[in-house]
Amino acid sequence: MSRQEFDFRAKELRAVPAYRSGGFGIGEAVEMLLKGMRVTRIGWNGANQFLAMQLPNTVNGPMTLPFIFITTVTADTVPWAASQTDLLAEDWQEYL
Numbered sequence: 001m002s003r004q005e006f007d008f009r010a011k012e013l014r015a016v017p018a019y020r021s022g023g024f025g026i027g028e029a030v031e032m033l034l035k036g037m038r039v040t041r042i043g044w045n046g047a048n049q050f051l052a053m054q055l056p057n058t059v060n061g062p063m064t065l066p067f068i069f070i071t072t073v074t075a076d077t078v079p080w081a082a083s084q085t086d087l088l089a090e091d092w093q094e095y096l
Helices: 003-015 026-034 084-088
Strands: 039-041 050-054 067-071 077-079 092-094
Touching: 026 039, 026 050, 026 084, 026 092
Parallel strands: none
Antiparallel strands: 039 050, 039 092, 050 067, 067 077
């Protein structure tokens, strides 16, 4: 893909509502997680899903580094890995 084609495609992506439906990008979301806040995406399916950061509990747990987890619509918590859509989205917001 040429640079011109890439620039054109990037403009198309920025025009997609899921990417520009309010909020902020992943960088600010990570900064908020580091401050102990919770974040969510407007574009996620299902209510009450959010991310938070867990610090390691060296006394009772096997994790030795901080990690991000998601609380799902069924209130389960599991480690979270970002999708390409999540990384490029700008619809992140604080979860209150």
